Amino acid sequence: MKRGRLRVYLGAAPGVGKTYAMLGEARRACERGRDVVVGFVETHGRSRTAALLEGLEVIPRKTLAYRGATFTELDVDAVIARAPKAALIDELAHTNVPGSKNVKRWQDIDDILDAGIDVVSTVNIQHLESVNDVVREITGMPQRETVPDEVVRRADQIELVDMSPEALRRRLAHGNVYAPEKVDAAMSNYFRVGNLTALRELALLWVAGKVDEQLDRYRADHGIHSTWEARERVVVALTGGPEGDTLVRRAARIAARTKGADLLAVHVTSADGLDGGDPANLARQRALVESMGGTYHQVVGDDIPRALLDFAGGVNATQLVLGASRRRRFAQIFSRGVGVETTARSGPIDVHLVTHEEAKKGRRHPERSRAALTRKRRLAGWAVTVAGLPLLTAALAPLRDVLSLSTEILLFLSLVIGVALVGGTWPAITAAVGGFLLLNRFFTPPLYTWTIEDPENLLALVVFVLMATAVSAIVDLAARRAREMARARADAATLSTLAGHVLRGEAALSSLLGRLRETFALDSVTLLERVGEPTPDDRFEARAWRTIATSGSTPCTTPAAADSDVTIGDQLVLAARGRLLDASDRRVLEAFAAEAAVALRQERLQREAKQAEPLAEADRMRTALLAAVSHDLRTPLSAAKAAVESLRSHDVDWTPEDREELLATADESLARLDRLVENLLDMSRLQAGALGLSLQPLAPEEVVPHAIDDLGPLRDRVEDDIPVDLPEIVADPALLERVLVNLMSNAVRYSPPARQVIVTASWHDDQVEIRVIDRGPGIPPEAYERVFMPFQRLGDRDNGTGVGLGLALSRGLTEAMGGALIPEETPGGGLTMIIRMPINSGR
Secondary structure: OOOOOEEEEEEOOOOOOHHHHHHHHHHHHHHOOOOEEEEEOOOOOOHHHHHHHOOOEEOOOEEEEEOOEEEEEOOHHHHHHHOOOEEEEOOOOOEOOOOOOOOEHHHHHHHHHHOOOEEEEEEEHHHEHHHHHHHHHHHOOOOOOOEOHHHHHOOOEEEEEOOOHHHHHHHHHOOOOOOHHHHHHHHHOOOOHHHHHHHHHHHHHHHHHHHHHHHHHHHHHOOOOOOOOOOOEEEEEEOOOOOHHHHHHHHHHHHHHOOOOEEEEEEEEOOOOOOOOOHHHHHHHHHHHHHOOOEEEEEEOOOHHHHHHHHHHHOOOOEEEEEOOOOOHHHHHHOOOHHHHHHHHOOOOEEEEEOOOOOOOOOOOHHHHOOOOOHHHHHHHHHHHHHHHHHHHHHHHHHOOOOOHHHHHHHHHHHHHHHHHHHOHHHHHHHHHHHHHHHHHHOOOOOOOOOOOOHHHHHHHHHHHHHHHHHHHHHHHHHHHHHHHHHHHHHHHHHHHHHHHHHOOOOHHHHHHHHHHHHOOOOEEEEEEEOOOOOOOOOOOHHHEEEEEEEEOOOOOOHHHOOEEEEEOOOEEEEEEOOOOOHHHHHHHHHHHHHHHHHHHHHHHHHHHHHHHHHHHHHHHHHHHHHHHHHHHHHHHHHHHHHHHHHHOOOOOOOHHHHHHHHHHHHHHHHHHHHHHHHHHHHHHHHHOOOOOOOEEEOHHHHHHHHHHOOHHHHHHEEEEOOOOOOOEEEOHHHHHHHHHHHHHHHHHHOOOOOOEEEEEEEEOOEEEEEEEOOOOOOOHHHOOHHHOOOOOOOOOOOOOOOOOHHHHHHHHHHHOOOEEEEEEOOOOOEEEEEEEEEOOOO
16 A cells, blocks of 8 residues: 655744644645545634634544543544545644553554555644754753654655744734733743744754755756756865865855855865875864854865865755965976866866965975885895895806896896885985996996997896886885874874873863873973964063963973974964974874864863853843743732722722722732732842741641631632641741642642642651642653742743742742652642651650
């Protein structure tokens, strides 16, 4: 059976109209004669959404019982049995009630798709697993219901439902999203303009990534390898040379001229890894690219133009930025260079050749100037040349009439190869030239002259010299490569050890400097930072530098005091004392220096972040307080003001009953305002440690009834069951009563109207536990601690009541009296708050 197709409406935020768009599509499909049913649609009480459901066939939901309550869920089997062409199933990320066929709704949808039925569903960007932590950071609210990104990416069609933040807030203010009593809280919390803008950007970026995947898949399926300029992508090629900074900035300016263009940097390294560029330059240039919003990539290839174009074609690049050749004009005669060769093969990709200060200065290879073999081997090669040529000539002279010239040439060639193996290029070339002269003088007619009678003999001798020279060059190259590979292996081992040293959790900067000093057996390694503006003499002035970190004895106070130093940017210098490092060691030193700069930056960022934490916490508390109190102060003030203004009005002749009701409203509102101010003052006293206590022996069965009476009209919703034989506890009567009132009023607010809140108590060891039990929706265990944070209200239920101080204040007051306040799940559903108070040991 052919699997059904999945279409997903992806919303940038709640309330943008996903379900409305889905139902509109369903109605249009029904008008065209398509068999469409509603499997599960949640209108959230929105009248316009509910109106679109009229006339559509709705599959009855399945009813499930869980923890004493009933819930309705999607009936998967009923949808499959009905076998429509398409089914509408809302809320893709929904978690099913325990006892359902599947844990998640997207698994239900998978079953329906497997039955060959098309499905249209909805999901918000904040419910995608990959952005869940980002959304929590932006909005401050975790999303417990998520769906794996892969489930949505597998959809055959994804349509973004978007709306500007201002338009969505207008919809919210008009009551088109939430009930009027929840609008103020929603607009001042989740639906702030900044939150909505960030969520919108996340949605657009996620959908853009999905579109890129679809385009790449289409091009691959249809064998399209040419560049499609659907989106500008600028690739800059880096060699590891100093000119890379100029190229990156130029490429960034090119990308900036085209809105939305991507910037990618690529470095091509040879397959043997021996020509990888300067690691310090590459590290700096990688940081520069990433700071400009680009990405860094590294590919392997011996044909650099082909590797660059393959990479550019693979990412569908439209422009390629290269640096002008650093080779001198003489070298360009023999090879066109990477830039010219890449331009010739580029096809539809635009190539920019950027000039720079390093152009035509030549490429420097410090290691190649050094001999490939040791001095001892080179001396041995010269010794073999000086002694071997005369001895071989003396040995072959008596056999001149027996051996042919070709045999004699082969014997001399064997000697040259031996010299090359022992001493390298120059002794071998000398042996080849010497052998040519000796063969000409003693073995080529006419003998004992420098002339050659037979042209064939001349050709044989010339070939002898060429082969001897070639063999010696190959031997020297092999020795050089072996030395370079050994050096590269040692460098890689050093850097690998360094990486492991840092990853083990040791302090990054001190670890780097210590490892560097140990690796090269140095006396000290010091990271110096320039103080103030640079001057011509500051390299020698200690007052112009300050020591950031050091390892070893006798640290350097200036770069001039170091045996080797590496400049890192404009302000930092890594100074090493102990011995002068050679060129190959210096490359590793530069890599260490680049990592040291990164480590320093990370340490400073961590320190700044730690210093900013108290300020951020204070700002968060202030913002939360303003957001919460602004609503809760306004509500009772508005009610009281409206009641007083009504009483003062002369346009209405109020009856005594009406006047009494208005006075009661004003009194209740002002009492609520008084409680709010009192809670705020008590919280401030708690945080300042200035709360006055009057601890005394107290019977629990006496304080609980008083607290219930303080609930006013809510007292009928509370039932107490306090044993009379409990021991006395030590507490402040007024504070304990306030704690109980807060907990009971909170429990009544979240309990179903038909369920009573129960207050009971028991005695365990040296503590009495007073339990306030409700049958509300409960709180996940992972959120237990968060509900005690000031100005927090868990979830979106009843956000219009209370500033979120009740539980925080209750815990603070309880702990101030020497007790504890602990949340616990109520068996069968709900939340139990447990007050543990010490008993009176002196009774």
